[in-house]
Amino acid sequence: MNPSTHEAGALDGNSVYRRITLHLIPFIFICYLFNYLDRVNVGFAKLQMLDALKFSETVYGLGAGIFFIGYVLCGLPSNLALTRFGPRRWIGVMMIAWGTLSTCLLFVTTPTQFYALRLLTGAAEAGFFPGIVLYLSQWYPSHRRGRIMALFMSAIPVSGLLGGPFSGWILNHFAVGQGGLAAWQWMFLIQGLPTVVLGLLAFMLLCDKVSHARWLSPQERQLVASEIAADERARPQVEKTSIGAILTLPFIWVLGFIYFCIQAGVYAINFWLPSIIKGLGFSDALVIGWISAIPYLLAGVFMVLVGRSADLRNERRWHLVVPMLMGAGGLIIAANFAGTPAIAILGLTIATMGALTGLPMFWPLPTAFLSASVAAGGLALINSIGQMAGFLSPYIVGWIKDQTGSTDVALYSLAGLTVVGAIVALRVSRNTATATEAAEVA
Template identity: 85%
Template sequence: MPNPSIKDVGDVEGDSVYRRVTLHLIPFLFICYLFNYLDRVNVGFAKLQMLDALNFSETIYGFGAGIFFIGYVLCGLPSNLALSRFGPRRWIGLMMITWGFFSTCLLFVTTPMEFYVLRFLTGMAEAGFFPGIVLYLSRWYPNQRRGRIMALFMSAIPVSGLLGGPFSGWILNHFAAGHAGLAGWQWMFLIQGLPTVLLGVLAFWLLCDNAESARWLTPEQRARVAADIAFDDRNRPVQANTSVLAVLTMPFVWVLGFIYFCIQSGVYAINFWLPSIIKNLGFSDALVIGWISAVPYLAAGVFMLLVGRSADLRNERRWHLVVPMLMGAIGLVIAANFATVPVIAILGLTIATMGALTGLPMFWPLPTAFLSASVAVAALALINSIGQMAGFLSPYIVGWIKDQTGSTDVALYSLAALTVVGSLVALRVSRPVKAGAAV
């Protein structure tokens, strides 16, 4: 039976309510996620100077880039449980202050062990941020509206590449000769780390935990949001009040985690190695590399928003997830096959970036449509943690293969194959769960 409070996505009352929610929440969360993602990928640009300055090998870099996600995976579930216990406003603010501090401290690294420890601690601090935001948004938006909202929120990823690439390249070039005793890569960690601390402080004042406590909504608007969310909760297939241990043994949750792992494998390969791949195409200037790396992210940002809008308008999730995943695989194959032809290789990387990054927001309406609030706290953290293991394995494997073969081609082919497997699994599990209900 349809929810009487949720009409079509374009209903006047609903559009007015959720437009107000979006204008209040999404700009700030977008900026927070932009710095969150920039913090994960700026080490890819630091690599252009850091390896020579500190005499690090590709394997050391790959392990340091990846060990971030060991801390991330270990703390993902406890952090999400803490967010549920203490409230999103307090926990999100505390996480941002902590990871901003550790990220800034990377400018003091002189040995591989220091690099590993700080990356590990930064991963621990960031662990609950993204799954916490997914859980947070599920308390504000019904499933029919989440595709577009997740795409809008997660467009911070391509924007971080679009702005962060040229900006990081400019920092590396401008401070290449050193300034105030710091090298270019050190200035990059300083300039991009400190704003996160400030945003964490602002979160204590700008966020509220749920619609019921939002004084910037009228009582009628708060009631509308509450009714929509309550309807979603009553009609999710996974309804049981489950313990954390029971969630850990749910096969469906692990399958979703595997799909997310496949998506993230391609994403992190692109994020961490795009600057180096572009450099290997024959471009040596850091600023030029930054501008070229912005092209795939610009295309991905536009494509992500278009696909998110299409998914909500058609109330269809399945193919809006699978098609971008297959695009990611095809793009990686093109980039590997035409590594000696810069224009075609960059075109392949652009297609791969468009597909891989769009797969991220198209994935998350899937678990939030299936899982009740009692299950979601633990399940979303577990799914995200499984997926983030790709953040360790993907850059490390790419780095190891490049050290062994002198090329990234084999790694790109392997990641493309994994993405295809993930898309086939997604095609299977995202079948409509009941008549007339597209997920």
Template identity: 60%
Template sequence: MMHAASALSSPAVGRLDATFRKVAGRVVPYIFVCYLFNYLDRVNVGFAKLDMLDALHMSERAYGLGAGIFFLGYIACGVPSNLMLQRVGARRWLALIMVLWGLLSAAQMFVTGPISFYLLRFVTGAAEAGFFPGLVLYLTRWFPSERQGRALTLFMSAIPLSGVVGGPLSGWMLSHFASAPGGLAAWQWLFLLQGLPTVALGIGMVMLLSDTIEQAAWLAPEERMAVGEALRRDRLEQPKQLADSFGAVLRNPAVWMLGLLYFCIQAGVYAINFWLPTIIRSSGIHDAATIGWLSAVPYVGASLFMIVMGRSADRMRERRWHLAVPLLMAAGGLALAARFPDSMPVALGALTVATAGALTGLPMFWPLCSGYLSPAAAAGGLALINSMGQLAGFVSPYLVGWIKDATQRTDGALALLAAMAVLGVVLVLRMPPTRVNR
């Protein structure tokens, strides 16, 4: 089928490209900052653990369960939250999510033991459930499929950047506030100071973003028409949809396969997010600030690799190998880190490769879903796939904690996660190229 842009004259293509750059410049940066704080919430608990466990007399297994129980709330509320977004509009619903989860994240400073930790993690996950699939759905309403890879990569580069920023920031907070007056422990300050900015960002979302192209007063009328026409052409060029309602989504084996594939990707991502500081400390580094700076190294590499792969995937209009190769990198890096857990240079290099591969798999995955979901089914379908993947957020941290308590090492868990990444490669290579080469 003819590429949508090829039907336009060169000057028209240039004007359309300029319009989409304008759209990206308005929409993506704010979403990027919001998602950065979303992932800081995932990173900071891994650092709070370094002090919190001793202060509250919690075990590694209890921490792993608490870190993972967040995702039980997330999974339970993911689909209802995204369906509600359809009813009330993206801006208002996403803003409400951010305000609520920011307050609950800050409230983790009041944790007194395992039970309160579990409870707050669960309700924070429930509050946050619709945020990521809501953002993905929001971007599909502004960018046609041929431009989604780069847009998703740009906003999802907030994930590795949260590690680049969050690692040193969290390590500095633990060191700086260790002797701060006021009666709060350093880990309590960490939760408070990284949770409250999310509330302000949620309020700002209502004022700065538009729900639809038609409401975008910052675009000229002819620019709104051009973007709308590009999106209509894109829908006409989509292959025959396999699911055009949420009921059809539930009956579609391909959608469940996508959920399993996303589970394999997220298993490695969350293991790295929650346990990277612990793995670094296990290699002999004990200063919190140093751990923070070292933990930023894998995320720097991931940031650069993610942007390169996003541009390559859009330029070549290929998705399958652009996902399979990062997953192979994740598997190899995790396996190497498991083989040399006591060597800091080797372990850190291996974890850098694993982090780059696992995190790059996230934006490479989502454009695949457009070939399986019609616009009518997108809200529920994306939320279902995301919820299945987020189950790894419960299984992966708890599994690592259980193995570490049992063996006093993390290498066995890393090897198992490497095998799951290999399973992900098998799944993505089984997908028909004609459906994923978009």
């Protein structure tokens, strides 16, 4: 053993990864917070935008969902571009592009313009989330990813926690239409421009790989590199790495279906929570914002606790399945007690806690199973399959509400889909995953 290896082995791994976390996660967290806020703030804009522009619920649902058509179409090539140009450059470019397009939503006057901007915004940010998942897998070995993914993805509930009251305040504060803009237009402007600034900062604050991290000592970089290399050797190896070969791996499609089921509930909550709360009898935008913050606050706490538990117990399946079943149960409660606001909000809270926690608990599965040769394409494909729910879920909810005057049937349907996803997830284990990959290689 050479001296440098011996010295690296003497390092405290926990302190090294703590330094990495303190250096990377706060900035990535803020970026993802604005990523999610820019994606779903149309749910609050809807409270005023529909009346101002004379849009129907179906037009809103289609506009909210068409974002994910661009997202799905560009997810795989965008993630491959990230591996070619490097995370620092590509993440910065994506953020500047989608921040600009999201801001431009303030100029929308027709359904066609609404659809076009949402489509382009989805295409612009398509590679961000799978790129970050891939990026983190190059810094953390698999046994440390549960809590890291929970910390990173807690930006989702935090965006709801802060974004709900903030969006409600904007809609109230700018209600008189300062500067010739309506309140919903101010919301897109105020929440879109910071993303452009963060994109510029990404060029300075991120580094492409562990070996470029000058804020780590050579011994610390060696320790991380050796653990990542050992992690890679333990994964099933797939020799064929073309896009066509990745598309033929059944395990990727199974994981994509599970992720689709999780996201169907998540996006129903994100895009329709303000409207559902308004339908319970609350009319003031700021009050709706504060009430919508409650589910996200509890979801953020629950997400971090479950992520920590999953790592400590080195158990993934039940830490994924139980939150998914919670999400389904919460949607059923919310639909069944729509006439009782307190119980309905409790149901929405349980649904939000379960659905959002299912997201970070899902991603350690594919990152543990996919080798580096297929990770970029495989993670992007899984994410794209799941994000198709972002198109179908809001549109179906809007269509059902136009037809029935209620969201109850849609919530029951999404709850049923989540249960199916949980049953499939329950069957996923390292043994079945390895067997599936090995069969494809053979």
